[in-house]
Amino acid sequence: DQQVKQNSPSLSVQEGRISILNCDYTNSMFDYFLWYKKYPAEGPTFLISISSIKDKNEDGRFTVFLNKSAKHLSLHIVPSQPGDSAVYFCAASRWTSGTYKYIFGTGTRLKVLA
Template structure:
């Protein structure tokens, strides 16, 4: 049973436009959410995070939105650039777990077309 779901395996966007990547979760004990970016043959790199007490967090071109009532978060990239082409994973932390384990979604492959 997947607690964190990324229902879109892939997304293609024109350079300069907005990319919106979505993530749904089922566990109401999640208190911290993260997005990671992964290029081929490299490890995932941390991109941006949001605490459950907030509904928005911005960092440059990247904004994460959290809708707790819908158990949904999204990552907006504006404007999208070809270098943003990668696989994006959302992840969530269970506050009842002292180990700070993260649960990851299956990823969305973003292609930004020049």
């Protein structure tokens, strides 16, 4: 039972255009949602997060939108750059058994074409 789903395994976007990565979740008890970026042979690096009480958070070229009624979040990258090419994971955290547990999706591979 996958609680965090990224249904698009890959996405190609032209440089300068908008990239939209999507994520769906099933558990309404999640408190925070995070996006991570991963280059080959490296660990994931944090990109941006959003609290469950907000619907939008923006940081430079990156914006995360949260639609709680639809249990859906998206990451917008605009404008997209070739250096953004990586695998993007969404993650959700919730308090359980005395700790915050982070649950990751399966990732979306973004390719930005020059």
